Amino acid sequence: MTALPPALASLTASLDPKSWSVDPAELESHARDWRGRYAGGTPLVLKPASTQEAAQMLAACNDTRIAVMPQGGITGLVGASTPANEVVISMKRMNAIRDIDTANESMTVEAGAVLQTVQDAARDAGKLFPLSLGAQGSAMIGGLISTNAGGVQVLRYGMMRELVLGLEAVLPDGRVLSGLSGLRKDNTGYDLKQLFIGAEGTLGLVTAATLKLFPRPASVSVAIAAVPDPEAAVSLLGHLKDRTGGAVSAFELISGFAMELVCQHVPGARSPLEGNPDWMVLIELSSAEEERAGILMETALESAFEAGLVSDAALAQSDAQAAQFWALRENVPEGEKAHGKAAKHDVSVPVSRMAAFMREATQQAEALVDGSRVIAFGHVGDGNVHFNLAAREAGAGEDFIARAAPATRLIYDLVDKHHGSISAEHGIGILKQAELKARKPVEVELMRAIKAALDPNNIMNPRILTGLT
Ligand SMILES: Cc1cc2nc3c(=O)[nH]c(=O)nc-3n(C[C@H](O)[C@H](O)[C@H](O)COP(=O)(O)OP(=O)(O)OC[C@H]3O[C@@H](n4cnc5c(N)ncnc54)[C@H](O)[C@@H]3O)c2cc1C
Structure with a gap:
């Protein structure tokens, strides 16, 4: 076990021993992504048990300019939760269901609550929390908010952005934004919670949220x-x-x-x-x-x-x-992963253009990359298709993804042609950063201005979203 740098050693000395770990096996379990595409490392995993403790941790990191990476269930698919030497702040101990208000059709949960547990708690209260996706046994509310997750019920209930009524977040300097409101109407200026939804952990640490509930269908x-x-x-x-x-x-x-x-x-x-x-x-x-x-x-x-x-x-x-x-x-x-590596494209186009996009993209991508075949699936009702290019033969490795790079560019160009988005629901992370910068320069400038205002010392996920130079 290597000794922590002095700034981190003095932080851990002030914390409850249950709230941090340098155990190599535990550090390793926070260093890889679900797909096995990204591998990194971290010197320290912080595990706050309360909002106050999370605030203490972030303030200390901010004072000493230590970069941090928030983590939920580590099921993100764009490399945004794999540390490259950042300190990890894992939300796994902050997993309480704080309150269910059936009359208001809302529930307040901590960021580390696993989606499946939240769905079950809503069901036990006779209500529905509709967000639903393949990783629901691991993905946590804070991660789902930070990626503005979609899933299979968006058609009727919307994405995470539409399911969050209120948010509690710790800012990089340790201040707490306490917005756990169950209100459906609140026009008191900027809707600040929306900044943190889909921010991929670059603006602050989400510690809890008030979520919308719905009647259960009969x-x-x-x-x-x-x-x-x-x-x-x-x-x-x-x-x-x-x-x-x-x-x-x-x-x-x-x-x-x-x-x-x-x-x-x-x-x-x-x-x-x-x-x-x-x-x-x-x-x-x-x-x-x-x-x-x-x-x-x-x-x-x-x-x-x-x-x-x-x-x-x-x-x-x-x-x-x-x-x-x-x-x-x-x-x-899972089936796709077992088949081998594939070039993944989580894209959206207007539903009316979906068929034309898929026809053109399939013909052109398969013609461009020898021995390739499209695996298409997903939320076509929302205009969102996971349009992945795999090798026909099983067992392809990273070299196939490199070979498929021209097809990725072609697919994104076709997405632009059909007025779509290069990231429908998984976010930008590391994976799509170069494409975002090339295709949305003005938006990237504005995102950087917002980031500088909220995180002037650039400690929150500095490599993610717009962070790579
Ligand atoms: C099998 C499978 C199926 C999937 N299906 C879908 C799908 O249908 N729709 C969909 O949208 N996604 C899907 N995903 C992607 C993934 O589940 C989502 O991106 C999910 O929202 C990530 O949640 P997490 O808790 O695992 O977050 P993580 O992977 O741990 O983190 C994701 C991002 O959020 C940040 N973050 C995490 N917690 C916090 C916090 N408390 N505060 C601030 N930032 C935080 C991280 O730094 C990172 O940038 C799927 C993934 C898998 C493996």
């Missing part, structure tokens, strides 16, 4: 349907929206290749459709009325068959089967 129906192509998928979405009176709560595209990888690599996974169609969608309808979602699903799918938008469909017959269908979609990243 009925939910889930189906997987085969569609001829992405164009038909987009038309099917419109068809369902028109016929179900706002009941569509999720609409996820899964390419045949993505499904194949899930079935190949995830134990127990089996597609409910015969012959692995080229394109599938997972549809979820929900309703405030008992049994209504199932009735709507059957009627809408029937008319979709007649319109030629759907060629085959399987309707989940029980909650357990619905969960199996959802697992197929949520395990796409």
